[in-house]
Amino acid sequence: MVRSTIKNPFDAREAATPVSPGELLSDLSQAGTNAPASLICEVELTRFDAEQRPVLLPLLWQFILDHRNSNVLDELVAVGSAIRKYIALMPMDQMGQLAVLLEPGYRSASPIELEIEIAKMIYRNFEIHPPLNPDPHPELAQRLWEMVQAYTNPRVLLRDKYSAAASLAIQAIIAMRSQLAEQAWQTIAACPYRWFAELVSDSIERLREAWSQKSPDGVAWLTALQKHAPAHV
């Protein structure tokens, strides 16, 4: 696995040459699905305008589909980068499309690192744009629920990164105001680990804060959900 040789990024002497978003988009179009990881990562950090975003999104989506099962670390880092950018830019009403990335049984299991990125970004999107109506993407919520069921098993939850994935999946289900939210919330009650319940409960408090000025309906719904609070929260 090749890693960057940068020892201290701020020590470089050479002047940085600006590259415009248009040039980056052109480079990505030409490279297609063989785009180098560094290009994808640079794209993630660049802001694109309203005309460029519709061109960028299908390129990122294809890159994600083509490389999500890679076992090369650098490629997975780039896929994570593409996932974050894609989800942060995609139209909110098309988020159901993401369910395909969480389907079990596709060629090989999705790396846990990518599942974390997907669940996290779903949560963040709905944190910023609360759903106008409850349960906007039931199939996506179902895929997240499958993650919750698999990863909150006490034998799994303590393993590296699974608790991060499980907590983010619960947060995402709740942020979508899914019909599965109450079940997800009750899962915490059944979990033998107090820290996990506290972790999710704290994150829901932050969601309430984020929604407080944007979505009175959403806040009322969260309050009702929290009335079913797990005993140890």
Add this chain to the structure above:
Amino acid sequence: MFEFAGFHVPSFRIDTPSVSLNVFDVIGQDGEQPGFISHTGLAENEGSQETQQIKILDMGPPLHGPSYTTTINASALGRAELSDDETRKIRIFIDQHASEHHAFQQLNERQVLRLASEMYCIYPHAAPLLEHDGRYTRIRFSCSGFVFEAYRSAGINLLNPDALPLIDMAVIKMAYPLEARLMESARVTPDSLGLRGIGPWPVLLCGYLLHALNRSATSIRDRAYTPITKDQRFTAEDAGA
């Protein structure tokens, strides 16, 4: 000063070739001036380690998470005697954020220089990198902000970020010498790092964290520390005070 009930060790200067660590101890490194803490991170492993090469998780930049750890020549150490639950919450916080920053390991120097302010911020200590409509792909941290937020995720509010001393550009240059060079060469603007106007700014400095931890384990959890200007430094006189 030892708190025997919990065997709590307050923050201390490290003046030995090796030091015994707990996971996620807060490690501080002096800048050019001895005692002025200019970098901080979290100890990755427990056990005895060489002081000059302690493995840490830190906001370099880029953020060095698990499997991308870096080493630090440690000058000081702060310890909260974390419980297993607190340790786990900090680990989850790192797992949730580290991959956002792994991407930077893919960039070459030219790209990193150009995109420095997309990775890192000085003020506030943590800030999302926003897209056009307010959505975000990552949280940027300062090095002290990363440590502060990691502990906060475990329910430990080390200090009050809304009551920080104001510091001017001269102190910024001591605390962030590399970023200062980038600003001087106009490669990044102070604005892009969060330093708007002519200052001074209430920036969260690394030394404050060591002072916050230089209290009893109970105080650390019960009451957020309010730093004062001289807490920029953490000297032998401060240790155990």
